[in-house]
Amino acid sequence: MQDIIKKVIAVLALLGSTIIAQAQEEQAFVIKGQLGKHPQPAKVYIRYGSNDKAYFDSCTLKEGAFEYRGKAVFPAKVSLLLSRNGQKATWPYDELFFFIDSSVVQLTSKDSAATAEVKGTELNREYAQYARILDEKLKTTPPKDTMAFTDLPFWKALEAFVAGYPASPVALSELQSMSGGAETELEIQAVKDLYARLDPSLKTSAAGQKLIAGLEQKIxxxxxxxxxxxxxxxxxxVLTSLSAYKGKVVLLHFWASWCKPCRAENKHLREIYAAWRDKGFEVVSVSVDQDRGKWIKAIRDDKLEWKELSDLKPRNAAAELYKISAYPSTFLLDTDGKILIKDPAHDTLKMLLAKMLG
Known part of the structure; x- marks a missing residue:
């Protein structure tokens, strides 16, 4: 269970790396590292968020040493991955999370990124304390096949950290990460309750206001x-609105041509659509593609006959509105345009269609 939980934490941490509000002034930062003696073509891959944009860059190691310079709105959370062969990293990652600000961050280890010692910035000392609390929770949490959101060790660790460091930007960053996994009303309320325990300076910050606005949108x-x-x-x-399909049972479907699971899902949706389209069922797909040619080719290759929409922008407005963070994602809507269920399994979808459309 711990490996699964750690993987979830890594994913959520990246989601939380873009908590900074838009259009703030970016400042220079420096990351220096000595990771063993790895020669070229070894690389470190660096990911972080700033001004609501995600950045992905790399540095080649020279006998294990590297220096990376960039600009970001502070504070920002960074994911650094070590690739010994210089190629794209695969799971399990040799990965380290830390924070950057105007201080120089120095990383040192005998071999790996994950075990590197981080020096520089008070935030990283606070983040190290959070990591110690999390490790303890991971060790003491009995393994279960299913666990409630608020029983997960990383949630318990965050509760304990907020109690001791309510004014730490680390607490707000990790809470933003956790909010990505809150799907039910109870889970969203739990995040709001923990948010209420933060210091007023964090709650009134641009990042804090963005977090609470996101939770309200989830509701x-x-x-x-x-x-x-x-x-x-x-x-x-042709400009098309979702409300134009009121009166039909609609599956709102978010996908992309480059998403392999989406392309596989299209085959199943095509079969379901063929069985129910004449009884009042409609699919409305929103592609987050930016390349019109690739989008149209995918529609033709997958033989999609329902309505396909896209604004072809880097951040699709509909996907942002529906807070989509994984693809494919779907919402089943009733004839009044109300949400029935998010991401129904194929069997569940068929059962609901049979119940509503007979």
């Missing part, structure tokens, strides 16, 4: 809520 996407309307051009350029 508007729960079952029983009216699906937020939007309009985007279809594959022929």
């Amino acid at each position: 508007r996407l729960l079952p029983g809520m009216t699906a937020p309307d939007f309009s985007q051009p279809d594959s022929t350029g």
Whole structure:
């Protein structure tokens, strides 16, 4: 269970790395490292967020040494991965998370990134304390096949950290990370309750306000809520709104041509659509592609016959509105345009369609 939990933590941590508000002034930062004596072509890959953008860069090691310079809005959380052969890293990653600010951050280890000692910035001393609490929770949490959101060790660790460091930006960053996994009303409320325990300086910050706004948007996407309307051009350029399909049972489907699981899902959706389209069922797909040619080719290759929409922008407005962080993602809507369920399994979808459309 601990390996699974650590993988979840890594994913959530990256989601939380872009908590800084938009359009703030970026400042220079420096990361210096000595990771063993790894020669070229060994590389470190560096990921961080700033001004609501995700950055991904790399540095080649020279006898284990590297120096990386960039700009970001402080504080920002960084993921650094070591690739000994210089190629794209695969799971399990040799990965280290830490924070950057105007101080020089220095990383030192005998061999790996994950075990590197981090020096520089008070935030990293606080983050090290959070890591110690988390390790203890991981060791003392009995393994279970299923666990409630608030029983997970990383949630318990964050509760303990917030109690001791309510004014630490680390607490806000980790809470933003955890909020990505909150899907039910109870889970969202748990995040809001922990947010309420933060120092007022964090709650009134741009990042704190962004977090609470995101939670309020999540509530508007729960079952029983009216699906937020939007309009985007279809594959022929005609502006089309979701509300135009009110009166039908709609599967709102988010995907991309480059997403392999999405392409596999398209085959199953095509079969379901063929069985129910004449009984009042409709699929409305939103692609987060930016390349129109690749999007249109995927539609043709997968023989998709339902309405396809996309604004072809780097951050698709509909995907942002529905807080989509994984693909494919779906919402099943009833004839009144209300959300019934998010990401129903194929059998569940068929059962609900049979119940509603008979």
